[in-house]
Amino acid sequence: MIRLVNVNKYFYRGDPREVHALKDVNLSIQSGEFTVITGPSGCGKTTLLNAIGVLDNVSEGEIWLEDREIAHLPATQKTDIRLNSIGFVFQAYNLVPVLTVEENIGFIMRLQGYSDEAIRIRVREVASILQIDQKLDSLPNFLSGGQQQRVAVARAVASKPKIILADEPTANLDSKNSTALMEMMKELNRKEGITILFSSHDEYVMKNARRTILLNDGAVVSS
Amino acid sequence: MFSLALKNIFFYKGRSLTTFLLTFVSVFLFIVYVAFMDGAHRSMLKNALDVYTGSLQIYHKEYREKGGYDYLIDDVSKPLGILARTKGLKAYASRLETYGIASSKKHSSAIMLTGVDFDKEAQLSELKKALKKGTYNSKGACVYMGETLAKRLHTDIGEKISFVGSAVDYSFVAELFDVCGIFKTGMYDFDSQSAFMNRRYFDSIFLSEGMATYIVAMADSLGENDKIAAHIADRLPPQLELYTWKTLMHSMVELMKMDSFFGYISMGLFFMVIFFVIMIYGFINVNARMKEFGVLRAIGVSDARVSALLFTEILLLTLAAMALAVPLGAYVAYYFQVHPIIIAGMSDMYKSYGVVSDRVPTLFDPVIIAWNSALVFGLNMLSILYPIRYVRSFTPVEEIHHV
Ligand SMILES: Nc1ncnc2c1ncn2[C@@H]1O[C@H](COP(=O)(O)OP(=O)(O)OP(=O)(O)O)[C@@H](O)[C@H]1O
Ligand SMILES: [Mg+2]
Numbered sequence: 167m168i169r170l171v172n173v174n175k176y177f178y179r180g181d182p183r184e185v186h187a188l189k190d191v192n193l194s195i196q197s198g199e200f201t202v203i204t205g206p207s208g209c210g211k212t213t214l215l216n217a218i219g220v221l222d223n224v225s226e227g228e229i230w231l232e233d234r235e236i237a238h239l240p241a242t243q244k245t246d247i248r249l250n251s252i253g254f255v256f257q258a259y260n261l262v263p264v265l266t267v268e269e270n271i272g273f274i275m276r277l278q279g280y281s282d283e284a285i286r287i288r289v290r291e292v293a294s295i296l297q298i299d300q301k302l303d304s305l306p307n308f309l310s311g312g313q314q315q316r317v318a319v320a321r322a323v324a325s326k327p328k329i330i331l332a333d334e335p336t337a338n339l340d341s342k343n344s345t346a347l348m349e350m351m352k353e354l355n356r357k358e359g360i361t362i363l364f365s366s367h368d369e370y371v372m373k374n375a376r377r378t379i380l381l382n383d384g385a386v387v388s389s
Numbered sequence: 390m391f392s393l394a395l396k397n398i399f400f401y402k403g404r405s406l407t408t409f410l411l412t413f414v415s416v417f418l419f420i421v422y423v424a425f426m427d428g429a430h431r432s433m434l435k436n437a438l439d440v441y442t443g444s445l446q447i448y449h450k451e452y453r454e455k456g457g458y459d460y461l462i463d464d465v466s467k468p469l470g471i472l473a474r475t476k477g478l479k480a481y482a483s484r485l486e487t488y489g490i491a492s493s494k495k496h497s498s499a500i501m502l503t504g505v506d507f508d509k510e511a512q513l514s515e516l517k518k519a520l521k522k523g524t525y526n527s528k529g530a531c532v533y534m535g536e537t538l539a540k541r542l543h544t545d546i547g548e549k550i551s552f553v554g555s556a557v558d559y560s561f562v563a564e565l566f567d568v569c570g571i572f573k574t575g576m577y578d579f580d581s582q583s584a585f586m587n588r589r590y591f592d593s594i595f596l597s598e599g600m601a602t603y604i605v606a607m608a609d610s611l612g613e614n615d616k617i618a619a620h621i622a623d624r625l626p627p628q629l630e631l632y633t634w635k636t637l638m639h640s641m642v643e644l645m646k647m648d649s650f651f652g653y654i655s656m657g658l659f660f661m662v663i664f665f666v667i668m669i670y671g672f673i674n675v676n677a678r679m680k681e682f683g684v685l686r687a688i689g690v691s692d693a694r695v696s697a698l699l700f701t702e703i704l705l706l707t708l709a710a711m712a713l714a715v716p717l718g719a720y721v722a723y724y725f726q727v728h729p730i731i732i733a734g735m736s737d738m739y740k741s742y743g744v745v746s747d748r749v750p751t752l753f754d755p756v757i758i759a760w761n762s763a764l765v766f767g768l769n770m771l772s773i774l775y776p777i778r779y780v781r782s783f784t785p786v787e788e789i790h791h792v
Contacts, residue, residue, distance in 0.1 A: 221687055222786045242691060249689025256789065260684040264396040274688055321688070 167197040167361060168218060168329065173227035173237075175213055175384075187213045188224070189385040195363060197328075200355045202372050203365040205381035211365035212333050214381065218363070219252050219331045220244040231328075249277055253322030255332035255364075260318060261306040267293075267317050268302040274325040292320045295357075296350055312343035319347065323354055330354075332364035336371055348374050390694060394701035404674040405706055408667050408769075412710035415663045416765045419656060420718030420758050421751075426652045428726065428751035430645045435611060436736075437641060438634050440515045440574055443481075443605035444614045445633045447625065452602070453632070458557045461485070462601045462629065471624050472606055477617050479609050482509035483601035485591065489554025489562070491584070493544040500538060502552065502584050504591030507533075513607055516572060516585065522546050523570035529590055531569035535580035539571050546571065556596045564594060575736070660768060668772040671703065675776040676791075682780050683788025696777045700770070707769040715762050722758065725751040 175188035187210045195201060203211050216222040218229060220236055229237040236247055248254070253274075261270045271293060272285040280288075293299040296316040306314055315335060322330050332351075336344035348371055355362050364371075372378055379389040398405045438444055447468050452460035462468065465483045472481045485504040490497055507526040511517040517525050521536055523546040532550070544550055546568055553563050566586070573580055592598040606621075608614040614633055622631040635642055675682075682695055729750035736747050783791070 216786050219687070222784060245686070245689055245691045248687065249691075252689075254687055256684070256687075260680065260687075260789065262393075262681060262685070264400040265393070277689060277694075 167199075167232060168195040168363075169193070169228075169230040170218070171228040171230070173217060173229065174225050175210075175217060175222075176225045179225060187384050188217065189383070191227070191384075191386055193379065193386060193389060195329075195361065197361055198355070198359055199377060200352060200362050200375055201364075201377040201379060202375035203363065203379045203381060204367055204372055205387075207367075209381040210384040211381060213384075215331050215333050215363070215365055219254060220247055221254075249274065250325075251328045253325065253327035253330040253360075255315070255318050255322050255330065255335045257334045257337050261314060261321070263306055265305075266302065267298060267304050267306065267309070270306065270317055271302075271320045271324050273321060278325060288324055289320075292324050295353065296320045296323075297346075312339050312347070315339060315343070315347060316350070319351065319354075323358070323360065326358065327360065329361040329363060332362070334365055334367075336366060336368055341370065344368060344371065390698050391701060394698055394705060397698075397702055398705060401674055401678075404670050407670050408703065408706045409710045411663050411667055412707050412765065412769055413714045415660060416711055416714035416762055417718045417721075419660075419761045419765060420715065421721050422652070422656060423757060423761055424718075424722035424725070424751040424753060425730075425749070426649060427754070427757065428722075428729075429749050430649070431611070431752050432729075432749055434634070434638070434641065434645070437638060438607070438611075440519075440576065441579065442634060442637055443513060444608045444611060445606050445618045445621070445631060446637060447604040447606075447621075447629055447631050448602075450628055450630050458555075458559065461557060461597075462604065464599055465601045465604060466599065467626055468604055468629060471621055472604070475617060475621055477609050477613050479607045480509060480512035481604060481606035482506050482513055483604045485557075485588075485595070485597050485600060486602040487554050487557075487595055489552050491538075491542060492551050492553075493542040493548065495543045496541060498538060498541050499582070500534075500552075500584050501582050502532070502554070502586060502591075504588045504595065504597065505585050506588050507585075510585075513605065515574060519572035519574045521571050521573045523568070525570050525572075526587075527567075527569035528587055530564065530566050531590075532566045532584045532586050533570035533572060534568060534584035535582065536571050536573040537577065537581035538584065539568065541581065544568050556594065557600060558596055560596070562594055660765070664768050664772055667769060668775060671699075671773055671776045672779065675699065675780055679780070679783070679788045679791035683783070683785045683791065686785040687789065692781050695780060699773050699777050699780070703769055703773045707766055711762055711766065715758065719753070719755070719758050722751045723753040726753040 170191050170193040173188055173191040174186070177185040177187055191214065203214060205211060213222070217224045217237070220239070224237050227237070228235050231247065231251060236244070239247070262273065265273065268289055271289045275285045275288060289302070290299060293302060296319060298313055298316050298320060301309060301313060306317065309317065315338070319332075319335065336347055339347060351362055352374065354360055366372060377389070380387040447462070449460045449462045462483070469481070469483065472478060482505065487502050489500060489502060491500045525533065527533065539545060542550060548568050549565050550568060551563065551565050556562050608617050618631055618633045625631060685695060686692070729748040731747050732749050733747055735749065
């Protein structure tokens, strides 16, 4: 489903500060996988996820989503792919502060042009899976960290993307909340068949994944 | 996007309130300021034209360049007939100017003696209102002269002066006149050189029956003057030409243009400041929301939609401020048009232009108000362009990590 071919990423290329953040990364991720990317801090996990999510440009190499090379598309088409094929969950929840939980979860579907009714039904469905259906009318600032992170996951899931990319989704959560979130992500993976790729250095989280990709200093050590 | 914009406006209250208030104040001040400025100009001008000049004058061609009796209008009946058939004129009359030397027992002075129809001048100009002493509408060998001229000649009502000059056929004229009336307009040149005489007696001495140096007319409304002037000019015989106050009062028009120019410059500076303050607030706001924009763009909101969002926010704020400021400004402009402000001493300052009133009505003109509002509106819309560019200059990843 996703294929990276000889992907390289440099920051400050040609500058004394140059960082070679991804080194000849070759990877293939199948549809329906539940995979964790791990490795020491600064090894390139975030950079890799950003590259796959066409949030950031790569310096060299190709990234294929199904049968389309997406790393070198014009900006508007990248936006389109992010909107329609990929769901993001960031380390620090990143909800829209002025929108209620319900509006946040439905935001992407609204951009995609679904009807109000379809959005309402789907929002309630994912909210109940993620156990935030009591909080639909609240603003994000009034939620706990764990709740906010679940809203962020709900937002990513609601529009049924092909793949969800999550960068350390449990980093700001305590172990109880982390466990709960992982269980829910697993369930979404199983029930909705969504491919999930996330980064973490949490032992518990890694045990739960079906596949682990180990990065070190920008290179894939094992996968 | 619209409802998101609305929610952002209520969420980021500081920025919204600042933008709203600044826009409100600038639209309101602009409308009122321009109404006052234009109103002051309009009333000064109206005053000045009312005194003597009228809103348009008709001459024989070349008179204004060369002067003299060779370029008089030799038959006023035709142009007067055209004026009689023209709608929108308050009054009109012909005048004949001659120059000569007037002497009392003690002194002599060069004067301009003008033959006028006193009845018509009473409607057309302020000559009658300017009466200080004696009688205005005198018959026979009577002159009505400026106060300064009378002083210069050391003469007064009831005394006689002699006049030496020439009739329109260039024959010699030497006559004795009675001083029957003295006037004061406040315009120095006018009061120190002019004397008037009724047309019938004047024509018998200067052999000028049916002739005129020029014909003067006053339109009911200055706004219509150009239209009326064009209408008349189209119908004039080819040897005649028409001038409007814009040419006749050239120096005053220039003075007002200068004044307007500086008025707009100072307003312009004021707006520059407002513009930058609004822009800076917009910029600070956008900067604080960088992370939010990063997230929006990361989850698939296009750059165009982010721009539209920011644009909608400023649009709503501007429209809301203008919805209050425009009617309020227009009301103030209208109110002070109906109830003019009195600026003491203004008539003294502009005396040489013939301004005789201290009342300054504003000018309530919906078209000008619409233009001024559109200008502020445009500036506000421009103020968001830089913040939009700024947002778009980053990648979503950079924005999410923005501090
Ligand atoms: N915007 C950037 N500019 C310059 N260098 C960067 C930038 N982002 C990342 N890097 C560098 O690229 C390398 C990989 O960073 P990355 O954030 O991908 O690591 P990570 O594995 O996500 O680390 P962590 O576990 O701490 O989140 C690091 O050396 C980092 O300093
Ligand atoms: Mg990271």
